[in-house]
Amino acid sequence: MSTVAFKQTSHLEPALTDPATRTLNAEGLLGRWKNTNPKTSGISEIIITRAGSRFVVTPIGVGRDGPIPWPTTEGTPFANLEEEAGQKAVVFAANFEFDFMTAETHLRVNKGVLVIVLIITFRDDSGRADYINREFFYRAE
Numbered sequence: 001m002s003t004v005a006f007k008q009t010s011h012l013e014p015a016l017t018d019p020a021t022r023t024l025n026a027e028g029l030l031g032r033w034k035n036t037n038p039k040t041s042g043i044s045e046i047i048i049t050r051a052g053s054r055f056v057v058t059p060i061g062v063g064r065d066g067p068i069p070w071p072t073t074e075g076t077p078f079a080n081l082e083e084e085a086g087q088k089a090v091v092f093a094a095n096f097e098f099d100f101m102t103a104e105t106h107l108r109v110n111k112g113v114l115v116i117v118l119i120i121t122f123r124d125d126s127g128r129a130d131y132i133n134r135e136f137f138y139r140a141e
Contacts (some may be wrong), residue, residue: 026077026090033114033137042135051083057094070096102126113138
């Protein structure tokens with residue numbers, strides 16, 4: 001038999017009970033970002049914008065014949081309880097649905113670099129292995 005101990009709200013990380021945490025420092029994620037690896041076979045760049053209270057994520061993939069625009073989707077902000085330079089930040093989760101695969105992404109800025117964790121699940125019975133990848137992006141001017 002196992003026992004589960006629940007904490008009171010007062011025992012939680014204070015940022016979790018602050019509604020402002022969901023958008024704290026989200027502006028640092030906005031803009032156009034380019035992959036630091038020019039030989040990537042994944043996402044070459046990503047554009048993150050704000051539309052009112054929503055965050056819009058638009059990746060551009062790499063294709064044999066040139067760039068491949070991915071579907072645009074809404075980014076869901078999450079509190080990132082890791083600190084960067086003493087400041088709490090925001091992480092986005094954004095999911096992209098294709099006919100043949102699902103791409104789940106998690107995006108955060110770490111020391112001025114956008115880090116994207118990409119989880120690919122194939123749904124087309126191609127036999128390809130699902131995978132996880134991490135890529136790094138710099139802010140494009």
